């Protein structure tokens with residue numbers, strides 16, 4: 001086992017069962033998944049639709065608790081945290097980028113970026129939000145509302161909102177899924193640059209081209225971790241890493 | 249920081265559908281408006297009664313026929329009080345003035361003008377006992393009473409109705425077809441509650457009994473006591489005297505009632521209080537309806553904003569932040585409705601006051617009550633939608649369509 005210190009996150013025997021109380025509806029969406037991610041890694045989570053990628057990401061993002069297994073983020077065991085503590089972990093340690101930008105429609109770009117800081121109780125929120133917008137190249141659009149921005153710009157605002165609290169972990173669920181390929185590439189360039197600066201990057205995607213931008217890939221199918229390794233090997237059908245798959 | 253974000257969100261959310269927000273506040277507007285109007289009406293009526301007590305002085309007693317009733321409302325007419333009773337009372341020590349009175353109602357005519365008016369049989373002390381003044385002419389004298397003259401003093405409204413701008417003094421009016429000479433006109437008193445001297449005609453009690461109505465019992469005896477501290481002594485004395493005069497045995501009930509004017513007005517004040525409370529609580533029901541309306545709209549709002557709630561949770565909102573957000577919104581809607589209702593209630597109260605002729609009073613406690621109530625309604629009826637929002641599962645909320 002690696003030491004906890006060097007891990008951004010560590011998942012051990014993670015299981016997520018939807019509707020566990022109703023056998024006829026129960027779904028084992030994530031089934032005994034174990035892996036660790038070091039600080040500063042870039043990891044693609046790939047696999048067929050319905051395989052459990054999003055479910056896994058929600059657990060990694062502290063939006064839901066595993067049914068069983070343990071999940072440590074920055075050394076803290078999430079399963080044992082209260083709802084408030086989970087909210088704080090999401091606020092300070094994690095940034096989300098979803099397929100849809102999910103901006104508040106009647107707020108300007110900078111107000112949207114300020115939102116996490118409001119819940120953090122941070123000072124100088126506007127300045128920090130403007131910095132974050134600057135970082136994603138949208139400083140001139142700070143006062144624009146979502147309906148005045150293009151799809152790529154909306155996603156940049158969402159990224160600015162994700163990084164404004166300077167999280168150690170950036171979780172993306174198909175962040176380019178709704179964009180044309182050129183805009184998508186620009187967004188990926190941006191995420192890659194953030195990763196180079198030290199932010200751990202986890203990206204759920206079904207698009208091999210997107211996945212290839214990440215150095216490592218996890219393949220999830222039927223809730224199980226089917227492969228874990230350098231992206232090229234995983235995409236080209238290599239088996240899971242021996243250490244994680246328990247000697248496959 | 250978070251406070252501004254919360255208020256800003258509330259402002260945008262409520263401003264996004266202004267019509268809906270306005271309609272949501274309507275229940276509170278009507279409820280608070282009605283409550284404030286009712287309370288102000290009660291206060292106005294009470295102020296009027298208190299003013300009347302002050303102007304009457306505290307040394308007035310009123311003797312009425314019939315057993316003492318619990319309320320101010322007497323049933324039936326009872327023939328127990330006579331002019332001789334009044335004369336006997338006048339002989340008591342510490343009694344300053346006695347005014348025996350008999351009420352009637354008759355058709356009154358001047359030339360082609362006609363009206364039905366209260367006709368009061370009165371004696372000379374009447375005006376002094378009731379603190380009435382004349383604006384024109386003279387009062388009647390003892391001679392008018394002795395001679396049963398057909399003379400009259402008319403109230404201000406009667407004068408206006410029958411004579412318009414003409415001077416009534418010296419003219420002849422017909423009461424029950426009999427000709428009466430107008431001696432004087434009473435000054436205008438305005439509405440004094442249940443009856444007003446403005447609508448009455450005074451004639452000598454002797455004439456009233458003999459010529460007009462043919463009965464020799466009295467409707468009431470009003471009297472002035474020499475000093476305020478003598479009031480209860482005189483009250484007891486009158487009771488003893490009248491029981492004796494009416495030959496009531498030890499076990500028999502009083503067949504008359506002696507009350508100070510102050511007592512009567514206090515009873516009236518109590519009745520007003522009960523009416524106010526009753527009407528106020530009816531109005532309060534509309535607050536309940538308003539609250540339910542707010543709850544309904546807040547539930548709709550939570551449904552519409554489920555994704556927003558999920559997003560807020562994802563970026564770090566705690567459950568209590570979400571709870572507070574929706575509570576703030578429902579309280580804002582409710583208090584805004586309350587404020588508008590307060591203004592509307594004040595307008596309503598002013599309207600009622602000008603019609604009823606009492607002072608316009610919006611008591612401070614009504615303002616405080618209105619604001620506290622609308623705050624409370626917003627809180628109470630906002631709790632359930634806000635809790636629903638705060639308890640949402642972050643993932644389900646984010647995935648909500």
Ligand SMILES: Nc1ncnc2c1ncn2[C@@H]1O[C@H](COP(=O)(O)OP(=O)(O)O)[C@@H](O)[C@H]1O
Pocket residue numbers: 018019027028029047048049050051052053054055056
């Ligand atoms: N809220 C839910 N309740 C029940 N089943 C769910 C729920 N969310 C997802 N699932 C099921 O869990 C499995 C994994 O879904 P998901 O994590 O969305 O996969 P992916 O993101 O890889 O497409 C699927 O079979 C899906 O139907």
Ligand SMILES: [Mg+2]
Pocket residue numbers: 053054055
């Ligand atoms: Mg998915």
